[in-house]
Amino acid sequence: MPKILVIAEHDDGQLKLATLSAMGFAHKVCAEAGGAYDVLILGESISAAAELLRGYGAASVLVADYAALKEPLADKYAHVIDEVARAQNATLVVGAASTFSKDVLPRAAALLDAGMISDVIEVRPEGGDFIFKRVMFAGNVIATVKLAGALKFLTVRSAAFAPPPKAAGASPITPVAVDAGKLPSQIEYVGREAKVAGRPDSTEARVVVSGGRALKNAADFERLIGGLADVLGGAVGSSRALVDSGITPNSLQVGQTGKIVAPDLYIAVGISGAIQHMAGMKDTKVIVAINKDPEAPIFEVADYGLVGDVYQIVPELMARLKK
Amino acid sequence: MKILVPLKRVPDPDTKIRLKPDGASVDWDGVKFAINPFDAIALEEALRIEESQGEIDIVVVSIGGEECIEQLRAGLAMGADRALLIRSETDLDPLAIARIFVAIYHREKPGFVLMGKQAIDDDSNQVGQMLAALLGLGQATFVSRLELLDHNRRARCGRETDAGIETVTVKLPAIITTDLRLNEPRYVSLPGIMKAKKKPLEEIAVADLGVKVTSRTRVLSLEPPPRRKAGVRVKTVDELVDKLKNEAKVI
Numbered sequence: 001m002p003k004i005l006v007i008a009e010h011d012d013g014q015l016k017l018a019t020l021s022a023m024g025f026a027h028k029v030c031a032e033a034g035g036a037y038d039v040l041i042l043g044e045s046i047s048a049a050a051e052l053l054r055g056y057g058a059a060s061v062l063v064a065d066y067a068a069l070k071e072p073l074a075d076k077y078a079h080v081i082d083e084v085a086r087a088q089n090a091t092l093v094v095g096a097a098s099t100f101s102k103d104v105l106p107r108a109a110a111l112l113d114a115g116m117i118s119d120v121i122e123v124r125p126e127g128g129d130f131i132f133k134r135v136m137f138a139g140n141v142i143a144t145v146k147l148a149g150a151l152k153f154l155t156v157r158s159a160a161f162a163p164p165p166k167a168a169g170a171s172p173i174t175p176v177a178v179d180a181g182k183l184p185s186q187i188e189y190v191g192r193e194a195k196v197a198g199r200p201d202s203t204e205a206r207v208v209v210s211g212g213r214a215l216k217n218a219a220d221f222e223r224l225i226g227g228l229a230d231v232l233g234g235a236v237g238s239s240r241a242l243v244d245s246g247i248t249p250n251s252l253q254v255g256q257t258g259k260i261v262a263p264d265l266y267i268a269v270g271i272s273g274a275i276q277h278m279a280g281m282k283d284t285k286v287i288v289a290i291n292k293d294p295e296a297p298i299f300e301v302a303d304y305g306l307v308g309d310v311y312q313i314v315p316e317l318m319a320r321l322k323k
Numbered sequence: 324m325k326i327l328v329p330l331k332r333v334p335d336p337d338t339k340i341r342l343k344p345d346g347a348s349v350d351w352d353g354v355k356f357a358i359n360p361f362d363a364i365a366l367e368e369a370l371r372i373e374e375s376q377g378e379i380d381i382v383v384v385s386i387g388g389e390e391c392i393e394q395l396r397a398g399l400a401m402g403a404d405r406a407l408l409i410r411s412e413t414d415l416d417p418l419a420i421a422r423i424f425v426a427i428y429h430r431e432k433p434g435f436v437l438m439g440k441q442a443i444d445d446d447s448n449q450v451g452q453m454l455a456a457l458l459g460l461g462q463a464t465f466v467s468r469l470e471l472l473d474h475n476r477r478a479r480c481g482r483e484t485d486a487g488i489e490t491v492t493v494k495l496p497a498i499i500t501t502d503l504r505l506n507e508p509r510y511v512s513l514p515g516i517m518k519a520k521k522k523p524l525e526e527i528a529v530a531d532l533g534v535k536v537t538s539r540t541r542v543l544s545l546e547p548p549p550r551r552k553a554g555v556r557v558k559t560v561d562e563l564v565d566k567l568k569n570e571a572k573v574i
Contacts, residue, residue, distance in 0.1 A: 078456060100485070103462075103464045104452075106449035106450075106451075110418060111456045115416060115539040116418070116453075118448055136445055137334075137349075138446070139548060140548065141340055141349070143542050144543045144545075145542050145543060146541045146543060149539050186460065190491055282551060288563065302553075304555060304566055304571075306556070306560070313560060316560045321564065
């Protein structure tokens with residue numbers, strides 16, 4: 001029977017919603033193949049996030065709350081995950097497919113001599129083992145794969161797994177004993193560039209408004225894309241073209257080489273729809289495309305397409321939505 | 324100082340990947356191959372370090388069949404000093420690849436390893452982190468800014484994370500994996516190609532490295548992703564808002 005360890009993710013103590021998708025994966029596996037799952041959260045001053053994790057039927061919420069774990073440094077985090085996975089006799093270690101998990105989990109997997117599959121979008125139990133589907137080639141190929149070994153590591157795409165249902169009781173909290181003196185210290189945290197306050201992260205938001213080449217400068221981007229996102233309470237995103245031309249920062253880029261998003265509503269404003277970009281947003285529920293070029297490939301995936309000049313349409317749309 | 328730069332042979336990023344009708348393999352017919360773009364960025368960064376410091380020995384290494392010589396020669400033409408081809412005819416998963424790199428690391432003893440964050444065919448994004456773990460070294464992944472400090476004893480790295488750019492310092496030797504915006508790789512020049520022909524390219528069989536590797540990942544089948552159905556065109560903003568409110572019910 002599977003014994004799953006989900007690695008939770010947070011941003012300075014604020015739980016990332018993608019964690020719930022990884023727990024949803026664990027819940028699904030346990031429902032179909034039996035077994036149980038634990039959630040491990042690492043950091044400092046993380047009791048509020050740990051509290052949120054208790055509501056979903058995990059066997060226990062394991063909390064490694066230490067000053068030395070304040071920042072998610074791969075050497076320290078992988079060391080703790082290694083120890084906890086051994087102590088819990090885990091058979092599957094799972095995280096959301098984010099830069100956090102991609103940095104830390106392969107390192108922990110190698111410490112445990114375990115194989116790993118990235119970007120899982122489907123799981124099927126089969127004869128005491130599992131068959132997984134994952135995406136490759138920038139989202140252009142879906143592979144069905146098996147992974148040998150008693151312990152497997154996975155990252156799962158959050159769009160593919162719904163959060164688990166709320167459980168009646170609260171999972172018990174179990175503190176994890178970490179010998180801080182034995183943690184590796186090859187990597188040292190220096191700082192993080194301040195995030196633009198007030199708007200949600202595009203990987204977490206229900207609505208994402210993204211701008212492309214049609215936006216001529218940073219001020220127009222903020223006024224039109226930022227403005228529309230604010231009206232809808234959504235996040236902003238950007239095509240690679242705008243990042244390359246310096247109009248938007250790297251952290252906004254949606255696409256295979258940027259963020260993979262799957263909101264309820266994605267509004268592509270003046271984005272032509274390069275394969276690269278679409279690999280990052282095509283799991284969205286409803287796609288709206290606004291573009292001057294009626295032949296733009298984005299219209300082939302859009303649920304609703306509106307042909308026209310974004311400089312005229314977006315202000316009109318904002319005015320209409322504010323009514 | 325020596326910098327080890329792994330180069331993976333992958334389909335050219337502008338190629339459309341098609342599957343064979345058997346549903347189990349990619350149709351490689353007519354596909355052009357290239358150095359994995361993230362690895363080319365790693366090599367470019369190594370070359371820039373050489374240009375600013377001098378006295379840097381850049382060794383590029385590929386694992387695979389003799390077709391990989393094409394990419395190694397391209398790496399030498401960009402400016403690498405020496406190439407290694409680790410001959411292996413089987414498909415290997417990231418942990419197996421990382422184990423081979425462990426042996427190469429011990430053989431070459433580089434000041435650090437600079438490599439792409441992921442290969443654009445398999446998209447796993449695992450090998451660098453696994454290699455760091457197996458060697459007990461530090462790592463800095465998804466690096467878009469790199470600065471060597473203290474006479475190459477430490478590196479200050481800007482990492483592209485979901486929350487924005489995070490800066491860390493890591494003790495060297497370490498494994499540093501590159502992200503897209505670290506630099507723009509140079510084009511290969513004709514003199515570069517001529518020079519590359521005279522540079523050493525050594526072939527070693529995996530078995531001769533003293534590592535036994537097996538791949539635990541087995542691909543059962545491949546399929547194209549489901550196609551999104553094309554939607555409808557709306558004519559006005561009012562019609563769009565009406566559809567989003569009353570039909571899609573997302574606002």
